[in-house]
Amino acid sequence: MSKNNKPDFFDRPKTRRMLWTLLWAACGLTLVAQFFASPEPHFGFDDFPGFNALFGFACVVALVLVGKGLGFILKRDTDYYDD
Amino acid sequence: MMTSMHPLFAYLGAAALIPLFTGAWRNRMVLAAGVFGLFLVHSLPEGLAATASFLGHELTVFRVDALSRMFGYIFCLNSVFAFLFAYKLVDVRQQLAALCYIGSAVGAVFAGDLITLYVFWEVMAVASTFLILARKTTLSSGAGFRYVLVHLFGGLCMLAGIIVHVQATGSIALTSLAPNLGGWLILAGVLINVSAFPFARWLSESYPEATVTGGVILSAYTTKTAVYVLLRAFPGWEVLIVVGCVMAVYGIIYAVLENDMRRILAFSITNQAGFMVVGAGIGTALSVNGAAAHAFCSILYTSLLWMSAGAVLAATGKSKCTELGGLHKAMPLTLLLGFIGALTISSFPGTAGFTSKTMIIQAAATEHLVWVLLVLEVASAGVFLHAGLKYPFFVFFSKDSGLRPPEAPRHMLLAMGGLAFLCILIGVYPQPLYALLPFDVAGFDAYKAGKLVGHMQLLLFSAAAFFVMLPLLRNTDTIALDTDWFYRRGGSLFYRAVSATFNGLNDVSAKAAGRMVHGFSEFCRKVPEWVLLAVTSLSPDSFGTGKANAALRLKQIRDSLDAAALPVGGSLVAVTLGLAVLLGLVL
Numbered sequence: 001m002s003k004n005n006k007p008d009f010f011d012r013p014k015t016r017r018m019l020w021t022l023l024w025a026a027c028g029l030t031l032v033a034q035f036f037a038s039p040e041p042h043f044g045f046d047d048f049p050g051f052n053a054l055f056g057f058a059c060v061v062a063l064v065l066v067g068k069g070l071g072f073i074l075k076r077d078t079d080y081y082d083d
Numbered sequence: 084m085m086t087s088m089h090p091l092f093a094y095l096g097a098a099a100l101i102p103l104f105t106g107a108w109r110n111r112m113v114l115a116a117g118v119f120g121l122f123l124v125h126s127l128p129e130g131l132a133a134t135a136s137f138l139g140h141e142l143t144v145f146r147v148d149a150l151s152r153m154f155g156y157i158f159c160l161n162s163v164f165a166f167l168f169a170y171k172l173v174d175v176r177q178q179l180a181a182l183c184y185i186g187s188a189v190g191a192v193f194a195g196d197l198i199t200l201y202v203f204w205e206v207m208a209v210a211s212t213f214l215i216l217a218r219k220t221t222l223s224s225g226a227g228f229r230y231v232l233v234h235l236f237g238g239l240c241m242l243a244g245i246i247v248h249v250q251a252t253g254s255i256a257l258t259s260l261a262p263n264l265g266g267w268l269i270l271a272g273v274l275i276n277v278s279a280f281p282f283a284r285w286l287s288e289s290y291p292e293a294t295v296t297g298g299v300i301l302s303a304y305t306t307k308t309a310v311y312v313l314l315r316a317f318p319g320w321e322v323l324i325v326v327g328c329v330m331a332v333y334g335i336i337y338a339v340l341e342n343d344m345r346r347i348l349a350f351s352i353t354n355q356a357g358f359m360v361v362g363a364g365i366g367t368a369l370s371v372n373g374a375a376a377h378a379f380c381s382i383l384y385t386s387l388l389w390m391s392a393g394a395v396l397a398a399t400g401k402s403k404c405t406e407l408g409g410l411h412k413a414m415p416l417t418l419l420l421g422f423i424g425a426l427t428i429s430s431f432p433g434t435a436g437f438t439s440k441t442m443i444i445q446a447a448a449t450e451h452l453v454w455v456l457l458v459l460e461v462a463s464a465g466v467f468l469h470a471g472l473k474y475p476f477f478v479f480f481s482k483d484s485g486l487r488p489p490e491a492p493r494h495m496l497l498a499m500g501g502l503a504f505l506c507i508l509i510g511v512y513p514q515p516l517y518a519l520l521p522f523d524v525a526g527f528d529a530y531k532a533g534k535l536v537g538h539m540q541l542l543l544f545s546a547a548a549f550f551v552m553l554p555l556l557r558n559t560d561t562i563a564l565d566t567d568w569f570y571r572r573g574g575s576l577f578y579r580a581v582s583a584t585f586n587g588l589n590d591v592s593a594k595a596a597g598r599m600v601h602g603f604s605e606f607c608r609k610v611p612e613w614v615l616l617a618v619t620s621l622s623p624d625s626f627g628t629g630k631a632n633a634a635l636r637l638k639q640i641r642d643s644l645d646a647a648a649l650p651v652g653g654s655l656v657a658v659t660l661g662l663a664v665l666l667g668l669v670l
Contacts, residue, residue, distance in 0.1 A: 008409075008412065008483070010411070010480060011483075020550075023543070023546060023547055023550065024547065026543050027540075027543045027544055027547055030536060030539045030540040030543055030544075031540065033536045033539070034536055034540070036532070036536075037532030037533045037535070037536050038533055038536070039533045039534060039536055039537025039538075039540075040448075040533055040534070040537075042448055042453060042456055043453055043456070043457065050540070052536075052537040052538070052540035052541045052544075053540040053541070053543075053544040054544070055460060055464070055541060055544075056464045056540060056541035056542065056543070056544040056545040056548070057544040057545065057547060057548045058548075059460070059461045059464035059465065059545065059548075060464055060465070060468050060544075060545045060548035060549055060552065061548050061551075061552060063335055063336065063339060063461070063464070063465050063468060064339060064468070064548075064549075064552045064555055064556060065555070066336060067335075067336050067339030067340050068339075068555050070336060070340065070563075071340050071559075071561075071563070073564075074340065074563040074564040074565075075340065075559065075561040075562070075563055075564075076561060076562055076563070076564060077561060077562075078560060078561060078562050080562060080564075081562075081571050081572065
């Protein structure tokens, strides 16, 4: 919060909406660009449009979930090694 | 202009001159040493070699070829920015340690034989430890202690490997090694330094405990020197492909779990080194080029990221994401420059990371290593997730921590600005970098339209996924268990187990011995009493009043024995019998 109590630029709902729109628009743009210059397929199962988009999205979701899951097993208090 | 002076002398010379300079002049002198080192590397003629004789071996202490020169170049270039970043540093010990550390790293990449390499390798380990210890906190001294132990262990593996190798082949040349015992031992030592799993934790637990300057300097040299040795001595060792892939994924998973901003960046070093290790493992001209180029670029962006985190740490005294946030208002320039580093490490098109990492990925594709390619793509999305988004988002945006530190000082911004400029320059105009590479890059083009579209899809949808998953990414003030458990907890458990076993044994033995001695002394005291009792009961008059009963007589006997006041006959019998019993026992 800034001193005059106006929400910060990045905290304004309007800005947030705009940033989300921009992000999805950029994502959409890369999908459209696919039809002008398609990435070279390597795996045999990646020759449909938008594979890289799906792959990137799925990877991050999977990595976050795996990380979160491992966190339940691996996370300890910061003073775990202190004794 | 050509000179053939070893750039190492720029740093060692400055280290020797340190006592002659004070205050700002010392910082100027150290910065000048970095610039002089860069000038020396720049003016080295290719093909230069200097040899010296040592214990019957011909050492090649100075070898200049494309690969060594390229690493020398980036080491010296980075030192200029690091010393500029540390322009207001007043701690002379850090300056001395940094000069020795960078000097020995430069010495290691220009070493043409295994013995010279080993010497610089160990000097690096020791000198760098002081950059961690200089933070002077309990955490840093523990981390520094474990850091030097791990590196000394790695150094010993390497030394053992060198001895075995030299015994077997008679050669000390630092060149492509054969997969025999010596080669494997040397590889183990190098892999420890490159922070390969399961020896990766030393990096992420020690660098973040180093000083602000120490973190920046450490992030560049140890792992990259190890990458250099892998490219030089182990190209095409297929095991490295697996090791590299594991490193790339390991770095991401732990970075997702991490709360400390500099530890997130430390995991990204392991993650990025994984790409280079894969490049060394593939071993083709394209992949070796890619690994070398990526090492070059990664020094630029890793330094830049560590500088931005260091500037935040210096300004706020905090490094945990849970205590930071909202700094974009107070430190917009640090954010901007750090974000360029974040985009570069994520290999955004237009940055240096894109022009080098795509080379490794292309090499894997050319060799049809499908699963390697898959892992590298996962790692590319993952590095954007943690270093590209998580670090800047939680430090500079996210919830407002209320911290309003001043913007980073001008010399720090200048150093970051220089590195950010190079990150973008190489991104849009990679030819000067490609010209430094050990092999010809003809036919490689990072900016093929299809590749560009595919990569942008990968990155932008990763970003979308990051913001969608944001609620699950909230940081907690915790640490995550890792293989270092075995020497941290496991070590102390082992100590306690050994202590309990052997000290227990000691106690039992001491008690048993005490009882035995006590029993024996009792026995020796009792025997004369019994004998006297028997003797006196046979002739009641021989010991005082004969009518006394047994208990009273025993007391009299005991008093007489204690006071040595036995009648001679009785004493003599008792002593003789006592001695006879003793003798009998002894024999």
